[in-house]
Amino acid sequence: MRYNIIHRTTYKYESPVTVGHYMARLEPRTLPFQECPWHELTIFPSPIERAERSDYFGNTNVYFEIEGSHQKLEVIARSLVEVIRAQPFDPASTPPWETIRDSCRSDVYNPATPAGELTFASTLIPVGVPYADYARPSFLPGRPILQGVCDLNRRIHRDFVFDPKATDAATPVEKVLKQRRGVCQDFAQVMIACLRSLGLPARYVSGYLETVPPPGVVKLVGADASHAWVSVYCGEVCGWMDADPTNDVLPSERHITVAWGRDFADVSPLRGVTTGAGEQRLKVAVDVLPDKD
Structure with missing residues (x-):
């Protein structure tokens, strides 16, 4: 496209x-x-x-x-x-999430080592027990990592309300988790906090999403906006996989990537x-x- x-x-x-x-x-x-x-x-x-x-x-x-x-x-x-997005991986074929976590923590250099730096807290995204507790139902023992990511993606989409008036660029992730309201930036940073709190590497992605108006409605000039989503390291074979908790999708050809980093401050x-x-x-x-x- x-x-x-x-x-x-x-x-x-x-x-x-x-x-x-x-x-x-x-x-x-x-x-x-x-x-x-x-x-x-x-x-x-x-x-x-x-x-x-x-x-x-x-x-x-x-x-x-x-x-x-x-x-x-x-x-x-x-x-x-x-x-041009490649065909998505079967989530069930990805490694158990604990394998990725342990590889990132290993003292011996391996393919997951570079991703390990994105398991830590950053300027805008903390790690801690509340985020791990929210994430844990999605990451049962032995569950393939992309299955867990898809489940967490779906739960945030279900549990959080899109509300542009609820937050601004300076709203802490802790407040977003408590009030369950915000925008794409907030949902992405909550999801990253959850993943990192389990020891999984995740990065913040900024870009664009093509919007499609309802049938019969003309698309307004300037009506699109910047968008944010998450990328998670899922192992040597499939590498980094994107997830969009705002829309509960794995990004495809309608998502355009501009930049990525630890959190919004980097991009x-x-x-x-x-x-x-x-x-x-x-x-x-x-x-x-x-x-x-």
């Missing part, structure tokens, strides 16, 4: 900004199941300095600096992406530091459009 993606971010500042330093992570990754043959990042006002690098996780980071009085910043990312699409600004208003509009050509 080929997509044209437009991600437009606009900041309007209460008072003039004299200097702004920003970091953008908006270029979709190139992966075995995904290619991004074309990407363009347009910035207004024009930066005086701009540099691109890959971060620790292989995400493309673009740093830019803007000088000169301005009260509006607009960042437009345009991408052409092709997604935020745009962040920065400014001199001036005062109050600021943020508007984000995303279009994920199937390519007709």
Whole structure:
């Protein structure tokens, strides 16, 4: 499936900004199941300095600096992406979850060792007994790991209510677990906390999800949004497998991967530091459009 993606971010500042330093992570990754043959990042006002690098996780980071009085910043990312998902693994064919846990903890280097760093708490995602207790019914002794992941994915989808007013970007995972309400970022981080609390490696994935309006309803321009889900290491044969607790699915060709890391702090699409600004208003509009050509 080929997509044209437009991600437009606009900041309007209460008072003039004299200097702004920003970091953008908006270029979709190139992966075995995904290619991004074309990407363009347009910035207004024009930066005086701009540099691109890959971060620790292989995400493309673009740093830019803007000088000169301005009260509006607009960042437009345009991408052409092709997604071809392989046939999913049979969950029952994956190793027992304890095998993955023990391999990550082993003192002897093995294929699971690099994934082991993603079993620990991170800046935004704690580990602890409450998360392990919630996860444990999905991970009975000897259960294949992907079966457990699918069951946990389904339970979060069933037990938690999608409510954009219940949380914001700073809401702790502990509060989300207690109130059982939030958005995709919250559900992904709760699921990761649960998996890591059992000793399983899990990472936070940011990207896009093509939305399909009901029959007879025209898709609105800018109505799509960034999305978040989870990736879990399931062994040497199948590697990292994605799961989307917001929608209770294993992502397919409708999910477009942009970046991954320990939590949202590693993959935020745009962040920065400014001199001036005062109050600021943020508007984000995303279009994920199937390519007709």
